[in-house]
Amino acid sequence: MILSEQKHFDEIIAYLEKDQSVFIMGCKGCAQSSGSGGPKQVEEMKNKLTEAGKKVTGTKAVDFLCEKALIKSELKGKIEQLKAADSVLVLTCGIGVQCVAAAVNKPVYPGCNTVNLGGSRGEWEGSERCFECGQCLLFHTGGICPLTACTKSLVSGACGGANNGKCEISKDRDCGWELIYNRLKAKGQLNRLADMMKPLDHKKIMPRPEMMGTPKYGLENPPKVEASPAPPANPAKEVK
Amino acid sequence: MSLQSRLESGQFAISCEFGPLKGTDTHEIKENIEVLKGKVDAANVTDQQSSVMRLSGLITASLCVQGGLEPIFQMTCRDRNRIALQSDLLGAWVMGIKNVLALTGDLPALGDHPQAKGVFDLDSVTLLSAITRLNEGFDMSGNELKGKPAFFPGAVVKVESNTEASTELQIAKMQKKIAAGAKFFQTQAVYDPKSFEKFMKRVEKFKVPVMMGIIPLKNAGFAKFMNANVAGIRVPDDLIQKMSAAAKEDREKTGIQIAADLIKKMKPMCQGVHIMAIGWEKKVPQIMALAGL
Numbered sequence: 370m371i372l373s374e375q376k377h378f379d380e381i382i383a384y385l386e387k388d389q390s391v392f393i394m395g396c397k398g399c400a401q402s403s404g405s406g407g408p409k410q411v412e413e414m415k416n417k418l419t420e421a422g423k424k425v426t427g428t429k430a431v432d433f434l435c436e437k438a439l440i441k442s443e444l445k446g447k448i449e450q451l452k453a454a455d456s457v458l459v460l461t462c463g464i465g466v467q468c469v470a471a472a473v474n475k476p477v478y479p480g481c482n483t484v485n486l487g488g489s490r491g492e493w494e495g496s497e498r499c500f501e502c503g504q505c506l507l508f509h510t511g512g513i514c515p516l517t518a519c520t521k522s523l524v525s526g527a528c529g530g531a532n533n534g535k536c537e538i539s540k541d542r543d544c545g546w547e548l549i550y551n552r553l554k555a556k557g558q559l560n561r562l563a564d565m566m567k568p569l570d571h572k573k574i575m576p577r578p579e580m581m582g583t584p585k586y587g588l589e590n591p592p593k594v595e596a597s598p599a600p601p602a603n604p605a606k607e608v609k
Numbered sequence: 610m611s612l613q614s615r616l617e618s619g620q621f622a623i624s625c626e627f628g629p630l631k632g633t634d635t636h637e638i639k640e641n642i643e644v645l646k647g648k649v650d651a652a653n654v655t656d657q658q659s660s661v662m663r664l665s666g667l668i669t670a671s672l673c674v675q676g677g678l679e680p681i682f683q684m685t686c687r688d689r690n691r692i693a694l695q696s697d698l699l700g701a702w703v704m705g706i707k708n709v710l711a712l713t714g715d716l717p718a719l720g721d722h723p724q725a726k727g728v729f730d731l732d733s734v735t736l737l738s739a740i741t742r743l744n745e746g747f748d749m750s751g752n753e754l755k756g757k758p759a760f761f762p763g764a765v766v767k768v769e770s771n772t773e774a775s776t777e778l779q780i781a782k783m784q785k786k787i788a789a790g791a792k793f794f795q796t797q798a799v800y801d802p803k804s805f806e807k808f809m810k811r812v813e814k815f816k817v818p819v820m821m822g823i824i825p826l827k828n829a830g831f832a833k834f835m836n837a838n839v840a841g842i843r844v845p846d847d848l849i850q851k852m853s854a855a856a857k858e859d860r861e862k863t864g865i866q867i868a869a870d871l872i873k874k875m876k877p878m879c880q881g882v883h884i885m886a887i888g889w890e891k892k893v894p895q896i897m898a899l900a901g902l
Contacts (some may be wrong), residue, residue: 521727523729525785526782527775529765534772547774567735568749571730
């Protein structure tokens, strides 16, 4: 899941400064779980904006706002309300905002900030996090990722900042390298501490160019909503 | 005699450190240079210490060279990627800077620009490897340099750790730093000769000079603050009591005397001393005289 939290209301009101009317959208997926943009929060936002003097022309919380085909079908009964609005406020992660912006020919504003989960993918109980670095280092570190466990993502070992096993950034956060040391010790692998590590290859951490050219990365065929502006050319197609 | 020749010929070396200030006023830097030149062998110039934005360390180290005080240019990996680090190193050599102390650096979140991006493209060990490679005439990608430096690279190590993992990680990393090219070490401040002796017994086989760190105590509160907040510093209770017992007008004298006594006690165990005076830079010659240096 993608974690999002609502922006401060002052920031949202500032976006809507020149707009008299607004249509609000939410999502019953991650945004609902995050408590930032489910039906309940959409309703609350409607009341707050009305109180602040804005006209809310309509609202809609879609099952998964990241599915553009779904947005279009779910909005069918709301076309008039949508047309009456100066802009659309979307209470979801950045993907939902981008999907609505691509599907609707109106100014679209984000009502939430998407929170960086530091390598967490999905929501589950556990401390394992993957950095998606493209150069897995777990062989050297007892199966604990130094990129996510260490605040500085150090590959060569601990800095001098740990105190009583805790990171200098917070007394609630374990020093990642002390966790690695204890794990290696338990496994009889302390010799791994002498491994000389290369600096990270940041080229591998960036999404690959060939990946960015595929539909998987999000460069889909043009959305088929008439109101939407002309989509950019698909570079993947041009290559062929 | 340069820091390098002193340490390489086995003579006891003395360094101190000062940080550039926030702003363009360089009076204090120039005053410190005048007081310290000819007294200490070299002076560390800190690199945006504690992640607080200040005048560039590279420029301040250049001012030291111009003023006749040999600098030890501290270089952290917090603010520069590998391109900028290598470029600044080449620049440092051109400006006559020979000693570089490679550090990972504090997190920006702890400083006065907590919103800043912490770079950490390299860390202290890989920065040392990069310095070694530049000394060989190549950059990190293997491209040949036109004109190469001959830096004397150093690193830091923490003597006091309060967990087994931390102690062992410090020693393991010290070995990696040596493998990557560190030619000398400065330690975090030490106040307990017994734990320093224990530490030195473990690391003397590495045959790399170690300069013991010391911060003169300013008052009891200062010592307690460091104990609570600075990783790797442990001021024993008897020293804190000595500071508490001193009358207000004698505190400075007591703090300086304690530092001098500790240097005397630990001098035979190591190859140099690094005095971090934190605002008392002009008192360094006094500490040295009391310590018999």
